[in-house]
Amino acid sequence: MGAVDAVAEVRGLRMRYxxxxxxxxxxxxxRRGEVVTLLGPNGAGKSTTIEILEGFRLRSAGxxxxxxxxxxxxxxxxxxxxxxxxxxxxxxxxxxxxxLLTHLGGYYAPYATPERERPHDVxxxxxxxxxxxxxxxxxxxxxxxxxxxxxxAAGLVGRPELLFLDEPTAxxxxxxxxxxxxxxxxxxxxxxTTILLTTHDLAEAEQLADRILILAEGRIVADGSADQLARxxxxxxxxxxxxDGERFVHATPDATGFVRRLFAQYGDRVADLExxxxxxxxxxxxxxxxxxxxLEELSAx
Amino acid sequence: MNPTLYAARxxxxxxxxxxxxxxxxxxxxxxxxFVVTVFVVVLLFQRDSTVEGAAALPLAMLTLPSILGMxxxxxxxxGAAGTLAVEREDGTLLRAKAVPQGMVGxxxxxxxxxxxxxxxxxxxxxxxxxxxxPDLATAGGSSWLVLLWVPALxxxxxxxxxxxxxxxxxxxxxxxxxxxxxxxxxxxxxxxFYPIAALxxxxxxxxxxxxxxxxxxxxxxxxxxxxxxxxxxxxSWQHLQTAAVLSVWAVAGLLVAPAVLRRMARRESxxxxxxxxxxxxxxxx
Numbered sequence: 001m002g003a004v005d006a007v008a009e010v011r012g013l014r015m016r017y018x019x020x021x022x023x024x025x026x027x028x029x030x031r032r033g034e035v036v037t038l039l040g041p042n043g044a045g046k047s048t049t050i051e052i053l054e055g056f057r058l059r060s061a062g063x064x065x066x067x068x069x070x071x072x073x074x075x076x077x078x079x080x081x082x083x084x085x086x087x088x089x090x091x092x093x094x095x096x097x098x099x100l101l102t103h104l105g106g107y108y109a110p111y112a113t114p115e116r117e118r119p120h121d122v123x124x125x126x127x128x129x130x131x132x133x134x135x136x137x138x139x140x141x142x143x144x145x146x147x148x149x150x151x152x153a154a155g156l157v158g159r160p161e162l163l164f165l166d167e168p169t170a171x172x173x174x175x176x177x178x179x180x181x182x183x184x185x186x187x188x189x190x191x192x193t194t195i196l197l198t199t200h201d202l203a204e205a206e207q208l209a210d211r212i213l214i215l216a217e218g219r220i221v222a223d224g225s226a227d228q229l230a231r232x233x234x235x236x237x238x239x240x241x242x243x244d245g246e247r248f249v250h251a252t253p254d255a256t257g258f259v260r261r262l263f264a265q266y267g268d269r270v271a272d273l274e275x276x277x278x279x280x281x282x283x284x285x286x287x288x289x290x291x292x293x294x295l296e297e298l299s300a301x
Numbered sequence: 302m303n304p305t306l307y308a309a310r311x312x313x314x315x316x317x318x319x320x321x322x323x324x325x326x327x328x329x330x331x332x333x334x335f336v337v338t339v340f341v342v343v344l345l346f347q348r349d350s351t352v353e354g355a356a357a358l359p360l361a362m363l364t365l366p367s368i369l370g371m372x373x374x375x376x377x378x379x380g381a382a383g384t385l386a387v388e389r390e391d392g393t394l395l396r397a398k399a400v401p402q403g404m405v406g407x408x409x410x411x412x413x414x415x416x417x418x419x420x421x422x423x424x425x426x427x428x429x430x431x432x433x434x435p436d437l438a439t440a441g442g443s444s445w446l447v448l449l450w451v452p453a454l455x456x457x458x459x460x461x462x463x464x465x466x467x468x469x470x471x472x473x474x475x476x477x478x479x480x481x482x483x484x485x486x487x488x489x490x491x492x493x494f495y496p497i498a499a500l501x502x503x504x505x506x507x508x509x510x511x512x513x514x515x516x517x518x519x520x521x522x523x524x525x526x527x528x529x530x531x532x533x534x535x536x537s538w539q540h541l542q543t544a545a546v547l548s549v550w551a552v553a554g555l556l557v558a559p560a561v562l563r564r565m566a567r568r569e570s571x572x573x574x575x576x577x578x579x580x581x582x583x584x585x586x
Contacts, residue, residue, distance in 0.1 A: 047571065057570050076304060083399075084399040086399075088392060089395070089396060090391050091388065091391045091393035092396070094319075094326065095322075103311065106311045107401050107402055110302065154396070158401075
């Protein structure tokens, strides 16, 4: 199945809950070392998809391979190679940070290989996620952001080859979110860890991902870097400027050429120049909207 | 080392840490203190009444061992159901599922901590009771062997059933209701606070089908002089029957529980946990 360096391969994945189809044929590949974001509106099936890949949920149809294994049949050896960070853990309130990470890390020790020492050195890991000052604190006393960093550390303690993050920064303030993003960047650089995360936050997807998959109405409707998606959605750029106090807006596929001609013609009279390419947000709205409308037309027929 | 055995060993350590946390946690300590106080008050009220035909023993002296027996069932059945329901909701279980062999560690840890916590509570109730009824220690009936096997078999008979309830319910409140109410009902008909002989025959029949009666009887037989057996249903301690009934419950529970636990664990995921939590929040505003 598929490329040699694929860490996860999904083909024709379908999921049906009772009469409702949540996933209607999802296809994508995650390659080694990538940070891939699954982006989509609430209820699009992001969590369902990631839970199927984590082996926490059985799919209705389709082929899924994670680290070369079907997650529905993944054994403990396979489990030891992946890391999972969920959105709603608030467990082990009485355990201390270092104590719990040491305990959880212990389960990975039998799965160490010559290339991949398991588990992580707990003190270094605590340092990496920025909890050194809280190492002896009980979980119940940590702030929301600190807890999420602890969750991340718990997901990493077995030195996973593939890490799943489900809505990692839900409920964060902007500062905590920024710190968390820095941390994810450092991890994907430092360790040979592939990361697949879900979010409904565009800025987050743009910040973190090498590649963005947009999931809408049960399928992947776009796949590419933030730049590629923006270009795909609209090849036009908007040129705004004023001339003699009057404002103008012009859309053009060739903004550079248009601006060159503008200056040639009007010179100093051009002011307030602004060239705006389609952002990821424009792309996202366009792609999701286009898709929803196509579906509506289909069902109206 | 075999990873499963390795995880079981981690589970033992985990159980010990959880027990220590529970014994130093103000909330848990408060609960223990409350329980002991309630029982002490009961014993105080019963200290001056005597039971006919029981060699003139004060009623309190029958009640103390009966309470200990009942508490084995409370600790095993209610304890297992409650912790499992809570830990399904807060994500402890899912965390265990996300870790290789984590479920083995979780279950071993929980069995160890629930058993130890139950035993510690029993010890506290026993000590408080002995301070109140010093005669019990010198009554000459104590049998350590019986006091070992009855609670041990009692935990085996009740803990798996608590795990079954904890696996099936959707909220900790339901778990509490489904375990506390039956235990209270059984306690009322099992001769815990008054000799069972006073009850009609069919009620006694019902009581004898469940572990609470036999646990009470078993601990009474371990702490009271043999003459006290006169007030029991058959006028004897019925050790064989006690072992038989508790064993049937234990074997049935150990047959049913793993399958139910496996099914529950397989279905557990982040979104099912979140949905359940939201529903529970709506139900209890």
